[in-house]
Amino acid sequence: MWVFTIKYLRSIGFQNIDNTLFEQHSWYFRNALVRANYKSVAKSVNPDSSYLVAFFRNLLLNEQTPLNNRDLQVGITNTPNKLPEQVQDKHRTSTGQVQDKLGVSNPISAENQLYTNDENIIRLLQAMKFEKLSIKDIMAAIGLKGRDNFLNLYLNPAIENGFVRLLYPDSPRHPRQKYLLTVKGMMLFNQLSNK
Numbered sequence: 001m002w003v004f005t006i007k008y009l010r011s012i013g014f015q016n017i018d019n020t021l022f023e024q025h026s027w028y029f030r031n032a033l034v035r036a037n038y039k040s041v042a043k044s045v046n047p048d049s050s051y052l053v054a055f056f057r058n059l060l061l062n063e064q065t066p067l068n069n070r071d072l073q074v075g076i077t078n079t080p081n082k083l084p085e086q087v088q089d090k091h092r093t094s095t096g097q098v099q100d101k102l103g104v105s106n107p108i109s110a111e112n113q114l115y116t117n118d119e120n121i122i123r124l125l126q127a128m129k130f131e132k133l134s135i136k137d138i139m140a141a142i143g144l145k146g147r148d149n150f151l152n153l154y155l156n157p158a159i160e161n162g163f164v165r166l167l168y169p170d171s172p173r174h175p176r177q178k179y180l181l182t183v184k185g186m187m188l189f190n191q192l193s194n195k
Helices: 002-011 021-026 026-037 049-063 109-110 120-130 135-142 147-160 184-191
Strands: 164-166 180-181
Touching: 002 109, 002 147, 021 026, 021 049, 026 049, 049 184, 120 147, 120 164, 120 180, 120 184, 135 147, 147 164
Parallel strands: none
Antiparallel strands: 164 180
C-alpha cells in the first residue's frame, strides 16, 4: 500500500518522499488506515482520519507528532489533530469574532473530494501555503478587510471541505489560534503550484 502512496505523492510533486517513515511506522500506518474506515454502531465508533492526517503531516511537513500505535485503540480519546464537533451558531457577536461552529459538517464526504471549483478556497490555499497563520495574517495575504465575509466565503467553506484545519481544534476561540492546511489542502496546493 505505501508503495502506491509514495508513487502517487511523487506524481503530484512531492519528489523528496521516501519509504523511511513508512518502514519506521508500518503498523501505525496500517492501523491508521483501518481507523479511518472503521465504524461500529455498537461501540459508538465512527471513522477517524486524524491519525492519517498526523502521519502525513509528519511525512510531508517534517512535523514531529508522536505516532504511537497504542493511541489507535478504539476508545482512546487523545487523537492528534482531532476536529471539533459542529456546534449550532446561537450566539452571534457584533464584532464578527470566530464562532465555535468551525467544525466539519460532514468530514467523510468532504475528504473524498480532492478538487474544488471554489475560487475563494483556491485563493485561500494559495495565500496560506504551508504556514500556520492567524485570521488577520490570512486576510492580509489575500487583501481582504471584512472579517465576516472572509469567514463566510473563505475560511468556513475551506474548513467544511477539509482543506484547512484549526491549530487548536478543541478550543476554536484560543487566543493564539492559527489555521493550517490539511493533507488534502496541501495536495491541492501542490497541484495548483505545479500548473
